[in-house]
Amino acid sequence: MEQFSNNFREIGATTYLSPIPTVMLGCADPQNDIKPNLITIAWAGIVCSKPPMLSVSIQKSRHSHGIISSTGEFTLNLVGQELGKAMDFCGVRSGRDVDKFEALGLTAIPAPKLSAAPAVAQAPAFLSCRVKQIIELGSHDLFLADILQVSVADRYFQENGSIDEEAMNLLSFVHGKYRKVGSEFGFFGYSVASPEALARRQGK
Numbered sequence: 001m002e003q004f005s006n007n008f009r010e011i012g013a014t015t016y017l018s019p020i021p022t023v024m025l026g027c028a029d030p031q032n033d034i035k036p037n038l039i040t041i042a043w044a045g046i047v048c049s050k051p052p053m054l055s056v057s058i059q060k061s062r063h064s065h066g067i068i069s070s071t072g073e074f075t076l077n078l079v080g081q082e083l084g085k086a087m088d089f090c091g092v093r094s095g096r097d098v099d100k101f102e103a104l105g106l107t108a109i110p111a112p113k114l115s116a117a118p119a120v121a122q123a124p125a126f127l128s129c130r131v132k133q134i135i136e137l138g139s140h141d142l143f144l145a146d147i148l149q150v151s152v153a154d155r156y157f158q159e160n161g162s163i164d165e166e167a168m169n170l171l172s173f174v175h176g177k178y179r180k181v182g183s184e185f186g187f188f189g190y191s192v193a194s195p196e197a198l199a200r201r202q203g204k
């Protein structure tokens with residue numbers, strides 16, 4: 001045992017989990033005259049399937065934190081390579097200083113099941129979310145939210161009705177760098193799938 005642990009170097013208790021998504025969260029508070037805004041979020045993840053729920057962690061200092069706390073809703077917009085620069089920009093400029101939709105030439109569209117938060121028309125897909133609970137953790141507050149609806153752009157539907165996620169050219173975040181999500185490597189349960197199932201799913 002001892003001899004194997006020598007093969008690792010301890011780099012500290014850091015946020016090293018990888019890869020993680022990097023997405024654009026859409027929010028707005030029209031009742032208080034606050035325009036649609038986008039914030040880049042990497043601290044996001046699915047936390048439950050029934051009911052479908054996710055979490056995002058946001059610092060109190062962010063403009064978006066106040067918006068979501070008051071409206072209780074947001075969208076999470078998936079990001080492909082085409083939106084990579086916009087996603088980075090939304091993570092380094094605040095909506096307090098700049099209208100990010102306008103600056104990036106992005107279009108805010110209504111999101112199903114939500115009344116205030118916009119989605120990004122150019123995104124390959126987005127999730128409509130309603131906040132259920134806010135938990136103060138330390139640097140970040142965790143927003144636990146129900147996923148009320150998922151909308152996928154028409155252009156990613158194949159003739160058989162399945163969704164071509166590979167064509168979305170999605171990006172991930174790995175310790176400070178954006179990485180392209182590659183081609184399919186396997187599928188849920190492929191390690192124990194029958195040869196027939198493998199042939200059907202993977203053309204092998």
Ligand SMILES: Cc1cc2nc3c(=O)[nH]c(=O)nc-3n(C[C@H](O)[C@H](O)[C@H](O)COP(=O)(O)O)c2cc1C
Pocket residue numbers: 022037038039040041042043044057058059061062063064065087088090091092093094095096140173
């Ligand atoms: C790749 C990336 C990921 C980020 N993830 C988060 C996050 O998960 N939570 C957070 O509070 N800020 C995160 N940020 C920082 C905010 O996106 C950034 O402070 C943004 O300018 C805040 O916008 P706002 O003030 O308009 O809300 C991230 C930034 C980048 C570039």
